Amino acid sequence: MISPELVKEALKKKKVRSEEAFGLEYLRFNDDYKDIPRGTAIFKDFIIWGYPHIGRIFLLETGLREQFEAPFWVEEKVDGYNTRIFKYGDNYYALSRGGFICPFTTDRLPDLIDLRILDENPDLVICAEVAGPENPYIEESPPYVKEDVQLFVFDFMKKNEQGFLSQEEKMELIEKYNLPHVEILGRFTASEEGIKKIKEILKRFNEEGREGVVFKEDSERNKRAKYITSYANLMDIKTNAKNMLQLPPEYYTNRILRLVLFMYEEGLKTTEHLYEELGRAFIDGLFQAIEQFEKEHKVYKTFTCKFRKKENAIALLELLSKTSKHIQVKERRLEKEGDYWRLEFDKVFLNMTGLLGHLLSGGIVYD
Amino acid sequence: MISPELVKEALKKKKVRSEEAFGLEYLRFNDDYKDIPRGTAIFKDFIIWGYPHIGRIFLLETGLREQFEAPFWVEEKVDGYNTRIFKYGDNYYALSRGGFICPFTTDRLPDLIDLRILDENPDLVICAEVAGPENPYIEESPPYVKEDVQLFVFDFMKKNEQGFLSQEEKMELIEKYNLPHVEILGRFTASEEGIKKIKEILKRFNEEGREGVVFKEDSERNKRAKYITSYANLMDIKTNAKNMLQLPPEYYTNRILRLVLFMYEEGLKTTEHLYEELGRAFIDGLFQAIEQFEKEHKVYKTFTCKFRKKENAIALLELLSKTSKHIQVKERRLEKEGDYWRLEFDKVFLNMTGLLGHLLSGGIVYD
Numbered sequence: 198m199i200s201p202e203l204v205k206e207a208l209k210k211k212k213v214r215s216e217e218a219f220g221l222e223y224l225r226f227n228d229d230y231k232d233i234p235r236g237t238a239i240f241k242d243f244i245i246w247g248y249p250h251i252g253r254i255f256l257l258e259t260g261l262r263e264q265f266e267a268p269f270w271v272e273e274k275v276d277g278y279n280t281r282i283f284k285y286g287d288n289y290y291a292l293s294r295g296g297f298i299c300p301f302t303t304d305r306l307p308d309l310i311d312l313r314i315l316d317e318n319p320d321l322v323i324c325a326e327v328a329g330p331e332n333p334y335i336e337e338s339p340p341y342v343k344e345d346v347q348l349f350v351f352d353f354m355k356k357n358e359q360g361f362l363s364q365e366e367k368m369e370l371i372e373k374y375n376l377p378h379v380e381i382l383g384r385f386t387a388s389e390e391g392i393k394k395i396k397e398i399l400k401r402f403n404e405e406g407r408e409g410v411v412f413k414e415d416s417e418r419n420k421r422a423k424y425i426t427s428y429a430n431l432m433d434i435k436t437n438a439k440n441m442l443q444l445p446p447e448y449y450t451n452r453i454l455r456l457v458l459f460m461y462e463e464g465l466k467t468t469e470h471l472y473e474e475l476g477r478a479f480i481d482g483l484f485q486a487i488e489q490f491e492k493e494h495k496v497y498k499t500f501t502c503k504f505r506k507k508e509n510a511i512a513l514l515e516l517l518s519k520t521s522k523h524i525q526v527k528e529r530r531l532e533k534e535g536d537y538w539r540l541e542f543d544k545v546f547l548n549m550t551g552l553l554g555h556l557l558s559g560g561i562v563y564d
Numbered sequence: 565m566i567s568p569e570l571v572k573e574a575l576k577k578k579k580v581r582s583e584e585a586f587g588l589e590y591l592r593f594n595d596d597y598k599d600i601p602r603g604t605a606i607f608k609d610f611i612i613w614g615y616p617h618i619g620r621i622f623l624l625e626t627g628l629r630e631q632f633e634a635p636f637w638v639e640e641k642v643d644g645y646n647t648r649i650f651k652y653g654d655n656y657y658a659l660s661r662g663g664f665i666c667p668f669t670t671d672r673l674p675d676l677i678d679l680r681i682l683d684e685n686p687d688l689v690i691c692a693e694v695a696g697p698e699n700p701y702i703e704e705s706p707p708y709v710k711e712d713v714q715l716f717v718f719d720f721m722k723k724n725e726q727g728f729l730s731q732e733e734k735m736e737l738i739e740k741y742n743l744p745h746v747e748i749l750g751r752f753t754a755s756e757e758g759i760k761k762i763k764e765i766l767k768r769f770n771e772e773g774r775e776g777v778v779f780k781e782d783s784e785r786n787k788r789a790k791y792i793t794s795y796a797n798l799m800d801i802k803t804n805a806k807n808m809l810q811l812p813p814e815y816y817t818n819r820i821l822r823l824v825l826f827m828y829e830e831g832l833k834t835t836e837h838l839y840e841e842l843g844r845a846f847i848d849g850l851f852q853a854i855e856q857f858e859k860e861h862k863v864y865k866t867f868t869c870k871f872r873k874k875e876n877a878i879a880l881l882e883l884l885s886k887t888s889k890h891i892q893v894k895e896r897r898l899e900k901e902g903d904y905w906r907l908e909f910d911k912v913f914l915n916m917t918g919l920l921g922h923l924l925s926g927g928i929v930y931d
Binding site (some may be wrong): 250252253254255256259260261264316393405422441442444445446447449450451453454456458461465471472473474476477478479480483486489498552556557558559560561562563564 | 617619620621622625626628629630631656779808809811812813814816817818820821823824825827828831838839840841842843844846847850851854864919924925926927928929930931
């Protein structure tokens, strides 16, 4: 549990904020604080712990040998956003990674997953990725989700508890309730044979445009690590070009280092196509931003997603406006479409819009 | 002049530091403060003003049209380091951009420039670039300086005064005293004809591996702007890879934007080779760092330069140690070579050394 003294301390340091959504009042850790991860939410009756950070290895072979002392499960890392689903009273809610009750995910839960599991196990918290082209948060999506969004379970937690159910318990629950889940590729070791197989999986994932994998040690300590494909590293660079001025300094250096260490591990001969692909990732994204500015005098991206209830679409726009720094959220349309409400909105990147406006009109920059 | 109150204020805010070098005590502005540029140095008898920032245009055509209302001179921007040379008592000194008395430049002045001009005009301050492969500060150097360093005058200031002598006065002094100077390419206007000629110059500079040009308006206000070639932008990315973790966030975004706006202005067809070149700039620099680490367990660059006096070589190492953050300065050798003292030293990049050591041994990173 979390002591009241610690909460008071965190409140004073603005690491905890008081939130209200869907009629629930709760406290949200908006930053890691001591051993409490960001996104931890304290409700009246229980705590939902934040989903912990998973460290990344940059070299597959050396990394797996160094990090794992027992066999580990390999699961797909789906390119979407993280959510934690729980039941409170008679209702189901979905928390975002940061600990907001997400109006989109919460609204769409009945479409995404059969929640009888929570009726029969009200103490469970489902950890899942929501991914697809029609989500309000990220532009990237896995190649096999062609429309709307889908949900992929990858872990279970319990209310008031840190840590996860074991892989065996998880797989049993997934099977029993027939839950949609991330692809589980098997149980491997960091042997030569194991690493060869994992490299083959990642080669295939890279070609298919999938993000990467998570390794989960089959042991008491349940150690975890992730590894991302070059495809995903390059897509990150490209799709975030419009938001380039807002990214932390390590955003690019980190991805470039991942790419170079991949080339180093695989050898330059088989990876030299990445020279041009890296240049393209940077340049194409920015070029699109310039062309968009020339036509429309602003740099933005359009998102679309559908809701069961209109009020949840409005709540989502409010939440995005509140949480987006230097980004203006602008509704385009919100209209009934069959049984759903179709929302379309723009995220206008104010810094890039301002800088391109200045530069394209011949402005001068002191740097 | 600068009022004593303002100096007191700046001292309190740590924008001014007290320095001692070559037996001189003085105050140095280590940051811009109000209208006083970084590098301004207050000596007992006079002030040497800092060399002001020159803004950059990203689009040549629109930029020149927007920024200049009168004809302007075009001068080469030499890829070296900025220095201000002045006489104090019977001696000559060279200040770095940041306002340190540079032990290297000061030591080598007799080799670099005939300073009779300062004997006959003791109020003058010579603003110049020192460039070449054997300098202690930067790895890049212009293609036409094959060894050691050379000095290129580009402006004159006066003691106690902000602002520069006019282009005419400058050219007269350069001629009268036969001073080495940056190439002056002529006086142009932002007409179609003028811009065409300037683009030809920059195309040639780019092919020759030169950094760029500075525009100086031939008018009372003496407005200035600079423009950098793609070659130099790419070299900046490549040569700074080892120091990547220390660079400010805008270092890369800025250079990539410059490149993309160049491609935008010139058209993709003639510039598509830049896709691969940009990728190469990032990847090759980092690859070299990895290979160096694998061999020598550290990431570093070796610099060499020669001095007239041994004590100045030692003073330079001390200055570099004092002013380099997260960089360890390590002497390799300091030996008499003919009439000179040959100094060789390493700059060890501690952050990159630490990170690569962690990653190459399979370490995990939380990001």
